[in-house]
Amino acid sequence: MTTAYIALEDGRVVEARSRAPGRSRGELVFTTAYTGYEESLTDPSYEEQVLTFSYPLIGNYGVRSERFESERVHPRAVVARELTDDVAEWLTEEGVPAVDHLDTRDLVTGIRDQGAMRCGVAAGPDATPEAAREELSECKGMSEHTDIGAQVSVGEPQTVNADGDGPRVCLIDCGAKGSILDSLVDRDAVVDVLPYDATPTDVRDVDPDVLFISNGPGDPENFTAAQTLVDELAGDLPLAGICLGQQVVAGALGGDTEKMAFGHRGVNQPVRDLRSGRVVMTTQNHGYTVSDPGPLDVTQVNVNDDTPEGLESDELGVLTRQYHPEANPGPHDSLDFFDDVLALADEEEPALAD
Known part of the structure; x- marks a missing residue:
């Protein structure tokens, strides 16, 4: 299993499984939607954010382009309890890091209690906790994205x-x-x-x-x-x-x-x-x-x-x-x-x- 890491603004580093390799950063947020993952992932309103799905399985009805809201995936990275191969392959093609096999309930309750927070993500063969922390250190708050x-x-x-x-x-x-x-x-x-x-x-x-x-x-x-x-x-x-x-x-x-x-x-x-x-x-x-x-x-x-x-x-x-x-x-x-x-x-x- 290829490892991935999420470095959180509150100091924690969460270990996960890499499903689409890469390094990224953004504001960590969650959605409670249990359907419509294609629409969510192509929604431009998720630009500069890392999207966590609270529903445990994402991808159970495949990926169809006619459901897309735009021409590309907008979240900077994707987090789920479990991603199907269809979604993982799509995100890999899009160059968007994705991770699963972690306790998303803990992430969601943390965001609920502490608020949306900045995070850094490192996924793939070369991923390390230090790499995730480096991404976090360069992450801007949403109000700083002036253009x-x-x-x-x-x-x-x-x-x-x-x-x-x-x-x-x-x-x-x-x-x-x-x-x-x-x-x-x-x-x-x-x-x-x-x-x-x-x-x-x-x-x-x-x-x-x-x-x-x-x-x-x-x-x-x-x-x-x-x-x-x-x-x-x-x-x-x-x-x-x-x-x-x-x-x-x-x-x-x-x-x-x-x-x-x-x-x-x-x-x-x-x-x-x-x-x-x-x-x-x-x-x-x-x-x-x-x-x-x-x-x-x-x-x-x-x-x-x-x-x-x-x-x-x-x-x-x-x-x-x-x-x-x-x-x-x-x-x-x-x-x-x-x-x-x-x-x-x-x-x-x-x-x-x-």
């Missing part, structure tokens, strides 16, 4: 479904999951995908009906260009956002965000709508949350900790969600969010000023 958007965003603008009959949506790609784009196209929207650092002039040139800020990795305060878009266009253009997008919108409009202890990551997070009392199950992947909604109304909250899950403003034409209503890998409780976003385009709004 993380450049690692996950499109490089050039692109238009998807140009012949669609629905509203025109300008999607700011801060690390968007593919299923968000699919959800809009399925409703016949024309989607102009712009890079994370697009300017207000870039958006005005598109002349969209709705501005949509996507999900993405890291600290929302580092997405200053997206904040500028919201600040300058709010009131002139309906605004929507998912996950990081909700945080960016709230922060730009006078609210505030904060880092959570260990975040919400999984496919079974309960969310309650404050108006209807209805509870839906949701997919989530975020380590930051809105601490002050500013001028926006909190319309949905997490049942477990009361953090804001939905923000709205009729006056400003804002509709955001902290969770992932595109429902990939599931559940499908909140797919109607995209219908509500496109309905924003039907409201009377002034034309964008030059």
